[in-house]
Amino acid sequence: MTEATKRYAVVTGANKGVGLEICKQLAQNGIMVVLTARDEKRGLEALESLKHSGLSDYLVFHQLDVADPKSIASLADFVKKQFGKLDILVNNAAILGATFFIAPGIEVNSRDIWSKATDENYELAKKCIEINYYGAKITVEALIPLLQLSDLPRIVNVSSSVVMLKVESRVPVKSHFRSQALKMVDGKVSLLQGKGEKLKGVLIGVTRN
Numbered sequence: 001m002t003e004a005t006k007r008y009a010v011v012t013g014a015n016k017g018v019g020l021e022i023c024k025q026l027a028q029n030g031i032m033v034v035l036t037a038r039d040e041k042r043g044l045e046a047l048e049s050l051k052h053s054g055l056s057d058y059l060v061f062h063q064l065d066v067a068d069p070k071s072i073a074s075l076a077d078f079v080k081k082q083f084g085k086l087d088i089l090v091n092n093a094a095i096l097g098a099t100f101f102i103a104p105g106i107e108v109n110s111r112d113i114w115s116k117a118t119d120e121n122y123e124l125a126k127k128c129i130e131i132n133y134y135g136a137k138i139t140v141e142a143l144i145p146l147l148q149l150s151d152l153p154r155i156v157n158v159s160s161s162v163v164m165l166k167v168e169s170r171v172p173v174k175s176h177f178r179s180q181a182l183k184m185v186d187g188k189v190s191l192l193q194g195k196g197e198k199l200k201g202v203l204i205g206v207t208r209n
Helices: 017-028 040-058 069-082 111-117 122-147 171-192
Strands: 008-011 032-037 059-063 088-091 154-159 198-203
Touching (some): 008 017, 008 069, 017 032, 017 040, 017 088, 032 040, 040 059, 069 122, 088 122, 122 154
Parallel strands (some): 008 088, 088 154
């Protein structure tokens, strides 16, 4: 693969679970991957676990806290200096925003069950919005200039059934959040128009980490 055809990816929240597996599969396909994690020690341990699979030539670690604009800017600067462009951004970093008290595999299909099975408070909700929404938003904004340099840019937002509004019957609530999310998505994707751009939202479902 020549320097001109090399592809580069950033995966946020990649020290375990889905994020780590995404890094592995991208690297197995010859894509240079920046594995990121908020905790540097855990991130480096995750990197080492993948290097044992013979993928060391396609993986590099960089610390990233998506709730910290300075940390995001540092990552963008690193990618720019090391690779000069970015082809794939996977937004996987997220938190639940609530404390779960329900056994894995049990379907939460009503508001009543959800309220009994979780502990939700202001601080958790605030942190959830800061990381899951604004963290992804600011990360995309910081890396858009590098994605614009790719001939085939990709943004993938990993989601969860936990954020679905299926259990909430108030239609105005659904339409409000849907419209706000679409405004953010449309605004960012428009900056990549004409490059065969794609933005995907991926609902993973229940996994065993």
